[in-house]
Amino acid sequence: MAKPIRLDKLLSHMGYGSRSEIKKAVKQGKVTVNDRLVKDSGLNVDPENDEVYWQDTRVMYRDVIYFMMHKPQGVISATEDTRERTVIDLLQPEDRLLKPFPVGRLDKDTEGLLLLTNDGQLAHELLSPRKHVDKTYEAIVAGKVSEEDRDLFERGVQLDDGYVTMPAVLHIDHVEEQSDGSFTSRITLTIREGKFHQVKRMFEAVGKRVTYLRRITMGTLELDPGLPLGRYRELTEQELVSLQDHAASVKAKKTQT
Ligand code: URA
Numbered sequence: 001m002a003k004p005i006r007l008d009k010l011l012s013h014m015g016y017g018s019r020s021e022i023k024k025a026v027k028q029g030k031v032t033v034n035d036r037l038v039k040d041s042g043l044n045v046d047p048e049n050d051e052v053y054w055q056d057t058r059v060m061y062r063d064v065i066y067f068m069m070h071k072p073q074g075v076i077s078a079t080e081d082t083r084e085r086t087v088i089d090l091l092q093p094e095d096r097l098l099k100p101f102p103v104g105r106l107d108k109d110t111e112g113l114l115l116l117t118n119d120g121q122l123a124h125e126l127l128s129p130r131k132h133v134d135k136t137y138e139a140i141v142a143g144k145v146s147e148e149d150r151d152l153f154e155r156g157v158q159l160d161d162g163y164v165t166m167p168a169v170l171h172i173d174h175v176e177e178q179s180d181g182s183f184t185s186r187i188t189l190t191i192r193e194g195k196f197h198q199v200k201r202m203f204e205a206v207g208k209r210v211t212y213l214r215r216i217t218m219g220t221l222e223l224d225p226g227l228p229l230g231r232y233r234e235l236t237e238q239e240l241v242s243l244q245d246h247a248a249s250v251k252a253k254k255t256q257t
Pocket of ligand 1 (some may be wrong): 105197199213
């Protein structure tokens, strides 16, 4: 049996209104618990085993949520900001109720995979600097990215603050000469840490500039190719279990060494 919770708390938590609105609705006979009409919104219910209905709709209680977002450019990875639009502003009001937050940051001009959850434990495991969860990015880089850059990234490059990055895997997907004689490269880069502006700074370290950046994976989680920019969806059960297993296995590896 799960910890009992007041009916009005459960319903407001799931977006059915304020406590006073719920009290009124319960009095009006809109809510049943285990097929019985209830009149007391202060009733304690077992959120996992009791069957709560709001009129004809079964109210499924949950307290953790996981969203995959295809972050567009122009919004910041924060929960609130006085000037800028945040990724939370892209959520439907009902999806903000459980207070999800972005797991890690993508720059304002970076697109791609962003996990939003209120599961602090999973977020901590995915972000902890002692864990090395792979993140893969696609980028367009001004300049001719070379095999030499690939070797440098594999060994680690020194960033502007002196930090030497962990080995990263660089694939050069396409290099194109422009009409003015300059070069543009399309690359895919997998890094195992998440320093501030890391991808951009790694390319700066080899004298090149990232002009477009998009994250496509984080651990086992892959950006759904069917998810339009600016949209989000819940993780599937399989995505969630794989990600949790992955976070736990990275931990297990670290504990052994
Ligand atoms: N590296 C960057 O430079 N920017 C991001 O948004 C993510 C990784």
